[in-house]
Amino acid sequence: MQPIKIGFWGSEGHQIHGQMDRYPQLQPVACGDMAPAAEQKLKDKYPDMVVCDNFDDLLNVDGLQMVSLCSKQRADQIEITIQALGRNIHVYAEKPCAIIESDLDRIIEAASKSQATFHEMAGTVYDQPYWAMKQLVAEGVIGDVVQVLAQKSYPMHERRPQCELIDGGLVEQNGVHAMRFVEHLTGLKATSTQAMQTPLGETRPGSDLQMACHITGQLENGGLYAVIANYLNPTGFGTWGNEMVRVFGTKGMMESVDAGKRTRLVVGDQDRGEIDTSGPAPDWLSLVLDDVLGKNAMPIDLQTELQPTRTVIRARATVTQVVVPN
Template structure:
């Protein structure tokens, strides 16, 4: 991951320059017309696979910031019709699917507008920064035939796929302790990060990645949480927290911790330092960039997993679930659950109390 840039996400900026590892062409039996609403967040997860999706057409982009569009330097974006208002785009275009990105505040309204038009949605995370918004999205989906996914690409990344396989094999036994970390360089952030109503908080914004990974990789449920968050020094951050910590109780009595910060020095070799450790009744498996995926158990000496599973695309997986009838690797139930957990964990920090995650 690159360093965040002002007004345009690092992922969008890199989307036009990065070359995907050789992956197979995926065909569908019809033309699929998609639109992109907003240029913030994991837009590269949508743009990068387009080179191997010849039946998809990015027909329109809604983004009020000219700088963000210009900075993307992406051929698919340059060919698409441009709108500054997403509502005008939805009124005028004949679409099958909408990718909803942009600032966190207002994302729920954009998702709801797409659902009301019967359009499938793949959205940046979180879907909503308030519980009432999340409830409205869930109810709207129940009333429609629309399918929805959320941009949680870490679940499709080789190291975490490997951790999932290790746990599923039974080698480390039943997981009872999870430790997760996300540490980022602060870089230069767009103005929306600095206001609670448009950012929503660091726990929902980046914590949702690890909440999803902890549940999915371990096979355990998170049932209670207590959180702390602060804006440590750096008054220019405004409402944006740069240090958070959450302790979860697992459904089997174990515990999980998640600590996050924007304190990674600019001199660090990578933008982020993500870590996940799973300790079970028979062993421990963990991942960090410095050491790779490692495992030690009652049946094996400490070892590094050299052969990792192949990288997968969340967007392609979602499309194949829509048009090939395959089960989606990321279920709607998991999406809503992860979003609900991070909002409750944020509530714990704001109200200074333990919360039940039911």
């Protein structure tokens, strides 16, 4: 089977151009809107790579079949997503793929009308130990899920955008990981959501960066969830992200803490110790590429894939803003 000819647009986020050795299914043919150093590295590695000045030129590169989007402003990513799908070009988009709900619905509608596929970079739980936890929930090991607590913490640094239009802001670009822990891991959809956020700790003048938030609500089975997200992970913690997930069910509970380094499963009066994570987890991008190639269907439909994004969009739309006292 011939490889998929892919173009890269933007590098504001988790652009996949540096992972090509892992994915022989992809053949890079074009790029644009990236840092000059990144574009030059691509040209050095792929001499036939076409560097494009605008997105129209990228779409017109001969044989282009797929684009990976990490736009400099996430708010600008919507129109080019729809433009690519309208040309029947597959789209793999950085999260959040939209920052308002009507735009999310526009993407889903465009994907439904296109001969191409759309996917978000949504593989948070398609990695250990979260994949093993997802299987335990599905198998009913801890009973019905009653309450979920999830955390995503990143470090603060000067490159953090001072405008939320660039990456969707704390609630959407950071909180979506924790909402995937809630919704993708348990298989339950959030039916209500509310959020509060504070800029406490952000000292740059004129910045609208939020430093911490919490998101709470109800799950479709009547259970509850609570999420915290922040830019307060100290460098001494040892990993870029500090993740935590605790799931409480009618038969037991399980947890992953310290960025997945420590896990525990307790069922009834049995402390079963660490969760078995020895089995392989599916690679999200490989699943996406199998879908593009028509080899296998995705394990979840697009509405389910984008449900955590929808939840954090709704949370941000009605967020309570803390005013830090002088």
